[in-house]
Amino acid sequence: MRTFRSLVAALSFLIVATPALPHHAFNAEFDANKPVKFKGVVTKMLWVNPHAWIYVDVKKPDGTVEEWMIETGTPNTLLRRGLTKESLPKGTEIVVDGYQSKDGSHRANGRDLTLPNGQTVFLGSSGTGAPYEKK
Amino acid sequence: MQRRRTVAFLAGAGALAVLSLALPPLFGQPRPNGAPQFAAGYRAPRIADGHPDLNGIWQAMVTANWDLQDHEAKAGPHNELVGAYGAQPAGQGIVEGGEIPYKPDALAKKNTRFENRLKVDVSSDKTWHDLGDPEMKCYMPGVPRATYMPFPFQIVQGTSPYILMAYEFTSATRIIRMDWKQQAPTDSWMGWSRGRWDGDTLVVDVTGQREETWFDRAGDYHSDALHVVERYTPVSPYHMVYEATIEDPNVFTRPWKISFPLYRRMEKNVQLLEFKCVPFTEELLFGKFIKQAAR
Amino acid sequence: MRNRIFALIAALVVVVGVGLVVPAAGQAPKTYNPPKTPWGDPDLQGVWNDATSTPLQRPGNVGVGVLNDEEAEEFQKSLAHDLTRDRRDGGNAADVNRAYNEHWMDARRLKITADKRTSLIVDPPDGRIPPLVQASPERQKVQAARAAGAARFAAGLPDHYTDMSWPVRCVVRTDVPPYLPTIYNNDFQIFQSPGYVTIAPEMIHSARIIPVDGRPHLNKGLKQWLGDTRGHWEGSTLVVETTNFRADEGVLFQGANPATFTITERFTRVAPDAINYEFTVADPSTWTKPWTALIPWNKVDPAEQMFEYACHEDNFDIVHFLTGARLREKNGETVGQQRPARAGEER
Numbered sequence: 203m204r205t206f207r208s209l210v211a212a213l214s215f216l217i218v219a220t221p222a223l224p225h226h227a228f229n230a231e232f233d234a235n236k237p238v239k240f241k242g243v244v245t246k247m248l249w250v251n252p253h254a255w256i257y258v259d260v261k262k263p264d265g266t267v268e269e270w271m272i273e274t275g276t277p278n279t280l281l282r283r284g285l286t287k288e289s290l291p292k293g294t295e296i297v298v299d300g301y302q303s304k305d306g307s308h309r310a311n312g313r314d315l316t317l318p319n320g321q322t323v324f325l326g327s328s329g330t331g332a333p334y335e336k337k
Numbered sequence: 338m339q340r341r342r343t344v345a346f347l348a349g350a351g352a353l354a355v356l357s358l359a360l361p362p363l364f365g366q367p368r369p370n371g372a373p374q375f376a377a378g379y380r381a382p383r384i385a386d387g388h389p390d391l392n393g394i395w396q397a398m399v400t401a402n403w404d405l406q407d408h409e410a411k412a413g414p415h416n417e418l419v420g421a422y423g424a425q426p427a428g429q430g431i432v433e434g435g436e437i438p439y440k441p442d443a444l445a446k447k448n449t450r451f452e453n454r455l456k457v458d459v460s461s462d463k464t465w466h467d468l469g470d471p472e473m474k475c476y477m478p479g480v481p482r483a484t485y486m487p488f489p490f491q492i493v494q495g496t497s498p499y500i501l502m503a504y505e506f507t508s509a510t511r512i513i514r515m516d517w518k519q520q521a522p523t524d525s526w527m528g529w530s531r532g533r534w535d536g537d538t539l540v541v542d543v544t545g546q547r548e549e550t551w552f553d554r555a556g557d558y559h560s561d562a563l564h565v566v567e568r569y570t571p572v573s574p575y576h577m578v579y580e581a582t583i584e585d586p587n588v589f590t591r592p593w594k595i596s597f598p599l600y601r602r603m604e605k606n607v608q609l610l611e612f613k614c615v616p617f618t619e620e621l622l623f624g625k626f627i628k629q630a631a632r
Numbered sequence: 633m634r635n636r637i638f639a640l641i642a643a644l645v646v647v648v649g650v651g652l653v654v655p656a657a658g659q660a661p662k663t664y665n666p667p668k669t670p671w672g673d674p675d676l677q678g679v680w681n682d683a684t685s686t687p688l689q690r691p692g693n694v695g696v697g698v699l700n701d702e703e704a705e706e707f708q709k710s711l712a713h714d715l716t717r718d719r720r721d722g723g724n725a726a727d728v729n730r731a732y733n734e735h736w737m738d739a740r741r742l743k744i745t746a747d748k749r750t751s752l753i754v755d756p757p758d759g760r761i762p763p764l765v766q767a768s769p770e771r772q773k774v775q776a777a778r779a780a781g782a783a784r785f786a787a788g789l790p791d792h793y794t795d796m797s798w799p800v801r802c803v804v805r806t807d808v809p810p811y812l813p814t815i816y817n818n819d820f821q822i823f824q825s826p827g828y829v830t831i832a833p834e835m836i837h838s839a840r841i842i843p844v845d846g847r848p849h850l851n852k853g854l855k856q857w858l859g860d861t862r863g864h865w866e867g868s869t870l871v872v873e874t875t876n877f878r879a880d881e882g883v884l885f886q887g888a889n890p891a892t893f894t895i896t897e898r899f900t901r902v903a904p905d906a907i908n909y910e911f912t913v914a915d916p917s918t919w920t921k922p923w924t925a926l927i928p929w930n931k932v933d934p935a936e937q938m939f940e941y942a943c944h945e946d947n948f949d950i951v952h953f954l955t956g957a958r959l960r961e962k963n964g965e966t967v968g969q970q971r972p973a974r975a976g977e978e979r
Binding site: 227228229230231232233234235237248250251252253255273274275276278279280281282283300301303304305306307309311312313314322324325 | 723724725727728729730731732733735736737738785786787788802816817819834936937939940941942943945946947948949952953955956959960
């Protein structure tokens with residue numbers, strides 16, 4: 203009987219469904235040696251392509267506020283799931299888990315975005331991540 | 338002498354008045370910057386669902402992309418390098434009534450945009466869109482500007498609830514969703530278009546446009562509250578009349594209207610070609626960030 | 633071929649789609665007769681999605697083209713495990729490439745095709761792209777220059793905006809034929825009107841308006857990024873031929889040569905909710921033989937829609953890449969020698 207567990211190793215470099223991906227190499231822009239994890243308050247979200255951006259104010263221990271720009275994926279995926287610009291209102295506290303830009307600016311890729319209670323932002327209450335969720 | 342001229346004038350006016358009563362209303366009441374006038378009674382061929390067939394490749398002939406209002410010919414950018422190339426032609430405005438009704442503060446913002454139309458500065462995300470005509474940067478032009486760009490566009494109309502409009506300029510497209518309830522889920526460069534039929538006129542309601550588009554190269558602009566209602570009316574086998582009512586309480590004192598004819602492109606086997614202008618703009622936008630030794 | 637997004641990712645399987653309909657596309661059709669438009673063309677209209685985890689090429693040690701149910705389930709699980717973005721194993725270097733996590737992606741790309749094939753390629757029978765032809769010296773030079781630019785970009789040190797690929801520069805993306813599934817925005821909308829079939833891929837907002845009335849192609853001298861396309865019907869199948877590709881390198885799949893590349897695509901509606909999209913590509917400058925792939929397109933839920941995909945308009949990253957490179961060059965980094973930022977470094 204054939205099994206495909208042995209395929210996992212082989213698959214890792216053959217999974218390519220499309221090599222001509224319109225995606226930049228994340229590790230070209232973000233630094234694996236500079237992981238970041240912080241809590242901040244959303245000031246705005248740009249629902250734009252090719253990447254949506256979330257602006258977050260992060261309060262530092264000394265009381266000053268740093269503005270971070272979090273790069274995320276295409277908003278079209280979220281729109282198809284019924285989310286809208288109102289889905290992440292200004293003032294929402296979120297936890298950003300990602301990697302800082304290699305140029306040291308206050309920019310990070312939004313590897314994981316959660317609410318303080320651990321719920322993934324944008325996943326919605328049903329949480330299946332299904333391509334589109336009926337209301 | 339004066340009296341004779343007056344009498345002659347009155348006689349002539351009287352004759353004209355009599356004539357205009359006698360003739361059918363072929364030319365209507367002429368007024369400055371009014372809607373195009375066509376003979377009444379044209380009935381466009383139908384598509385299978387009984388609606389007028391608007392399929393085809395269309396193009397505007399007006400020079401509104403330079404300036405919606407009346408404009409004289411002018412030297413273009415960098416004429417010391419390129420002479421008459423890129424110079425602005427003269428054009429009669431397409432704004433009904435003549436003037437765009439800006440609020441007093443808003444007119445100053447139009448002028449600022451015009452002064453900065455050839456400048457770009459994309460060094461900061463936050464001010465990325467502040468300067469420069471978006472057309473120059475090869476950004477999608479929005480509605481109604483896409484209609485009067487000096488490029489053709491194609492209407493793809495079947496019998497489904499979707500009509501596609503494809504514009505040669507930067508291969509922009511928009512989908513007109515017929516009899517559609519859902520509102521714009523987010524803002525977009527070409528807006529969120531919902532259509533319906535009003536007799537033989539296709540009426541398109543456009544909301545959700547990005548505030549960064551301009552109406553023309555003269556700096557005419559709007560806010561994110563822009564609401565456009567378009568009307569496409571076939572008036573001959575080769576013409577449609579295009580009208581658009583523009584409403585934006587943040588910028589204008591009242592709604593205002595533009596109108597002009599659209600002409601069917603008649604060349605044999607004519608098709609939309611590509612005007613993918615992004616590569617034409619990269620040096621302008623990004624040239625100052627490249628490695629200097631790479632020049 | 634570099635592919636950082638797909639390589640090395642592994643994590644929890646997010647088995648999605650309990651409610652997803654397993655599509656019927658790809659199976660041998662029981663001669664489904666599609667409805668026709670009022671003017672008599674087979675009706676392909678609607679919004680379709682081509683996402684799948686089935687790889688383009690058959691994995692190396694798989695000797696079979698089609699799996700049984702049990703094997704298919706295993707296959708799908710393995711692929712989903714590798715592809716999902718929610719994994720946190722593998723260390724930071726792997727993790728940085730997993731942004732953004734799974735809900736930004738098209739969940740349907742974690743499902744294999746309903747016909748349980750082990751590759752999208754159906755010809756050659758081994759399911760693999762044929763061996764490459766030895767490139768001519770001229771092409772080797774061209775390819776080397778592109779590769780050098782790509783290496784600079786991958787290192788985060790592009791010299792110039794031309795070091796970035798056409799998709800990153802927002803010139804073309806999914807819309808260059810052949811259409812291949814990707815991580816998101818795998819939707820296509822098909823419109824039909826008398827004499828035309830129009831295919832609108834979501835990225836980058838373009839429409840391929842295909843005359844089916846028998847008119848000739850553009851003259852040879854008039855070239856386009858997406859080529860020039862003509863279609864005709866063979867029974868229920870729309871056969872699409874595209875010629876007149878521009879000479880720019882790096883637009884076509886696997887760097888194929890626009891001067892010698894040919895492509896034929898076929899669209900057949902095989903079920904109410906499925907289209908078989910099949911393409912055959914050939915390029916004697918690049919591949920030793922033509923090859924063919926079959927990718928099912930599944931009809932989306934009626935409430936799912938295409939949305940505008942503007943790209944160049946807000947493509948801030950071009951500036952980020954270039955300015956970041958200038959800063960790091962100033963700090964002494966080169967393509968061969970990158971190092972993490974040191975404390976106190978200019979920010």
